[in-house]
Amino acid sequence: MRKSGLSLTLLGMLLTGQLVLAAGALDVRLAPAIPRQGKCFAVAIVSAEGVTAAQAAFLGREFPLFKDGADYKTVIGIAPEQKPGKYPLSVIITRADNSKEDISKTITIGATKFPVVSFWLKPAKKKLLTSGNLIAEEWARVEKVLVVEDPNQGWSGNFLLPAAGPVSMVFGSKEYVNRQPRGQHRGLDLAVNGGTKIKAANNGKVVFVEKLSAFGGTVVIDHGQGIHTLYFHLSKFLAEVGQVVTKGEVIALSGNTGISSGPHLHWGMSAHNLRVDPVQWTKTEF
Numbered sequence: 148m149r150k151s152g153l154s155l156t157l158l159g160m161l162l163t164g165q166l167v168l169a170a171g172a173l174d175v176r177l178a179p180a181i182p183r184q185g186k187c188f189a190v191a192i193v194s195a196e197g198v199t200a201a202q203a204a205f206l207g208r209e210f211p212l213f214k215d216g217a218d219y220k221t222v223i224g225i226a227p228e229q230k231p232g233k234y235p236l237s238v239i240i241t242r243a244d245n246s247k248e249d250i251s252k253t254i255t256i257g258a259t260k261f262p263v264v265s266f267w268l269k270p271a272k273k274k275l276l277t278s279g280n281l282i283a284e285e286w287a288r289v290e291k292v293l294v295v296e297d298p299n300q301g302w303s304g305n306f307l308l309p310a311a312g313p314v315s316m317v318f319g320s321k322e323y324v325n326r327q328p329r330g331q332h333r334g335l336d337l338a339v340n341g342g343t344k345i346k347a348a349n350n351g352k353v354v355f356v357e358k359l360s361a362f363g364g365t366v367v368i369d370h371g372q373g374i375h376t377l378y379f380h381l382s383k384f385l386a387e388v389g390q391v392v393t394k395g396e397v398i399a400l401s402g403n404t405g406i407s408s409g410p411h412l413h414w415g416m417s418a419h420n421l422r423v424d425p426v427q428w429t430k431t432e433f
Contacts (some may be wrong), residue, residue: 173198175238175250184259185227185319185424189433190238191220200241205254206234210419213298213372222374222433224418227319227331231258261319261331282361282406292354292367293375293420301371302349306428307394309346309378309414310401312339318424333422334377334415341382341410343401347392348376348414348425356384362413363405366398376425377415380407 174193182188190203190210194217201212201219206229212219233253240248316322316336322329347368354375355367364381382402386392403410416425 173240173248173250175252177236177252177254181255181257182223182225183257184225184229184231185261186259186427187222187224187418187423187431187433188254189220189222190236191215191218192238192240193218195219195240197242198240199243202239204237204239208419210373211296211298212238213300215300221372222418224421224423225256226421227259227261227424229256231256259319261321262317263323264316264320264332265323285359285361288357288359289355289362289365289367289377290420292369293417295354295369296373296419297352297369297371299371301351301369302374303394304349305430305432306348306376306416306425307346308337308429309348309376310337310339310343310412312337312343312412314338315411318422318426334379334413335425337412337414339401339410339412341400341402343412344397345378345381345399345401345412347386347394347396347398348428349394351376351392353386353388353390353392353398356386356388359405361406363407364399364402368392368398373419375417377413377417379413379415380404380411 173195176191176193178189192198192201198219203210203212203221205223210221210223212221233255236252236254238250315338316332318332318335320332322332349370351368351370354369357365359365362379366378366381368376378399380402381399382404383400386398392398401410401412414425416423416428
């Protein structure tokens with residue numbers, strides 16, 4: 148389930164304003180040229196002859212580049228709270244003779260305008276929200292699968308919305324719950340009725356299926372190369388851990404489980420264990 152034609156895709160982005168870093172016979176290409184808060188950007192070494200390994204360093208984190216034919220590539224996310232401005236990116240290349248080359252560039256992060264959203268939770272749901280370390284404990288269980296990075300790319304083309312329905316909250320929204328600030332929303336909420344069929348956003352492997360108190364019925368799909376999608380507040384599971392699913396395959400039914408103010412689907416996207424805007428992936432082919 149590997150994606151082909153990465154070089155052609157990145158070349159198209161180059162012609163529309165993509166940034167290119169040249170290092171001898173190697174090109175390190177970035178798309179888009181100015182990534183924004185909460186979004187992702189691709190890093191690719193095109194026609195990486197003689198390269199045996201590569202990694203990128205950005206904002207204090209390291210990211211492996213995965214071999215894709217003659218290229219190496221990865222996708223890096225930017226947290227919604229990351230301040231706009233200029234930041235260094237370093238791409239370290241290892242050659243067959245074990246020599247290393249460090250290509251540096253300044254990346255400009257653009258601003259994203261995030262809306263402010265207020266909503267109310269009933270007392271029982273509010274109690275779950277404020278009950279000690281419940282959310283942190285449950286998230287730690289989910290996170291165990293998000294840090295696993297399969298080097299093979301499972302996804303193909305753009306991602307699909309898991310269900311058809313009105314958007315009730317966008318990624319990065321600044322939340323106020325019962326008039327109290329709760330940070331920024333880490334997914335896309337779709338206001339679908341309970342029992343709505345939820346589909347896999349792209350090809351991948353189901354790596355987590357569990358009923359949680361805070362997140363409700365939860366499914367996580369591993370799409371390879373550090374990319375995962377998350378589906379919360381589900382009422383029924385129709386897929387199991389270890390199952391390989393295809394884009395558009397029904398994996399669950401929506402619900403109102405966990406900390407939820409009404410029936411809906413919370414759809415999340417994780418890039419190297421950082422939550423990013425999933426809508427970008429429905430419009431951009433990485």
